[in-house]
Amino acid sequence: MLDALTVAVAVAALALAAWCGFAFTRDQPTKDWHFIGMAVVTVLALAQLVTGIVQLARGEEAGEGTAIFVAYLLGALFTVPVAGFMSLTERSRWGSATVAAGAVVLAVLEVRLWDIWGGVDV
Amino acid sequence: MSEPNAVGRARLVQGPGMLLVWLYGVMSVGAVSRSVYQIATEYDRAPLAYTLSAVAAVVYAFITYTLFRGGETARKAALVCCAAELVGVLTVGTWTMADPSAFPDATVWSDYGLGYLLIPVLLPVTGIVWLRRSRRTAQA
Numbered sequence: 001m002l003d004a005l006t007v008a009v010a011v012a013a014l015a016l017a018a019w020c021g022f023a024f025t026r027d028q029p030t031k032d033w034h035f036i037g038m039a040v041v042t043v044l045a046l047a048q049l050v051t052g053i054v055q056l057a058r059g060e061e062a063g064e065g066t067a068i069f070v071a072y073l074l075g076a077l078f079t080v081p082v083a084g085f086m087s088l089t090e091r092s093r094w095g096s097a098t099v100a101a102g103a104v105v106l107a108v109l110e111v112r113l114w115d116i117w118g119g120v121d122v
Numbered sequence: 123m124s125e126p127n128a129v130g131r132a133r134l135v136q137g138p139g140m141l142l143v144w145l146y147g148v149m150s151v152g153a154v155s156r157s158v159y160q161i162a163t164e165y166d167r168a169p170l171a172y173t174l175s176a177v178a179a180v181v182y183a184f185i186t187y188t189l190f191r192g193g194e195t196a197r198k199a200a201l202v203c204c205a206a207e208l209v210g211v212l213t214v215g216t217w218t219m220a221d222p223s224a225f226p227d228a229t230v231w232s233d234y235g236l237g238y239l240l241i242p243v244l245l246p247v248t249g250i251v252w253l254r255r256s257r258r259t260a261q262a
Contacts, residue, residue, distance in 0.1 A: 067159065068159065071155060071159075075151070075155075079148075082147075083144060086140055086144055087140075089140075090135075090136065090137070090140040092137060094136075094137045094138055094139075094140050094141050095140065097138075097141045098140050098141045098144045101141060101144060101145060102144065102148075105148055108239070
């Protein structure tokens with residue numbers, strides 16, 4: 001379950017990065033549809049955080065330690081929303097670039113989360 | 123490009139500066155949390171590497187703050203720190219390659235920041251370009 005969510009968040013984040021990167025090349029700021037995309041990615045990250053905490057509560061352990069695991073889950077949850085708020089104050093193509101960069105950062109966090117959990121059991 | 127903000131300082135966080143401050147913010151959070159965790163839990167394993175990571179964290183946090191603050195003094199301070207950061211990345215990067223045995227564990231700046239997609243070596247260069255351009259547009 002957790003591994004499936006990790007893959008889902010990573011793929012959604014890369015799609016969001018491509019979409020906002022496209023807006024950047026078209027010289028466009030982030031628009032309503034982009035924010036809906038960010039919301040979808042954020043909901044997935046929230047589901048991942050909840051699932052991760054439930055699995056810890058059930059006695060499962062993250063390979064590299066609980067503290068690092070929870071810290072990365074929280075970081076993954078806040079990355080895209082923070083970038084989204086920054087793009088609200090920067091109504092130019094550079095706001096789109098900021099969200100695209102944030103989505104790439106989230107994808108990298110997901111790769112690290114995969115390693116930290118040490119999981120293969122989908 | 124030089125419209126003053128509410129407290130009368132020239133804004134640095136606009137246009138490409140927004141992307142820059144975001145990346146510096148991400149590196150700050152990453153480096154600060156990493157070095158706090160490592161120094162708190164396993165400092166004895168690689169004291170040099172963890173101390174260097176902590177230095178990197180302080181530099182990132184300071185640059186993020188100065189970019190947000192804006193103004194000419196902050197711009198100069200950020201410029202100095204970006205130069206220091208570049209020197210740090212190049213020194214530590216070369217050091218980790220020349221003498222890997224001194225580093226039982228990686229630092230933020232190991233191998234020129236390869237573990238962070240080379241962002242640590244690209245960021246100060248971009249930062250210096252942006253900060254220099256900000257001055258030109260402010261004077262124009």
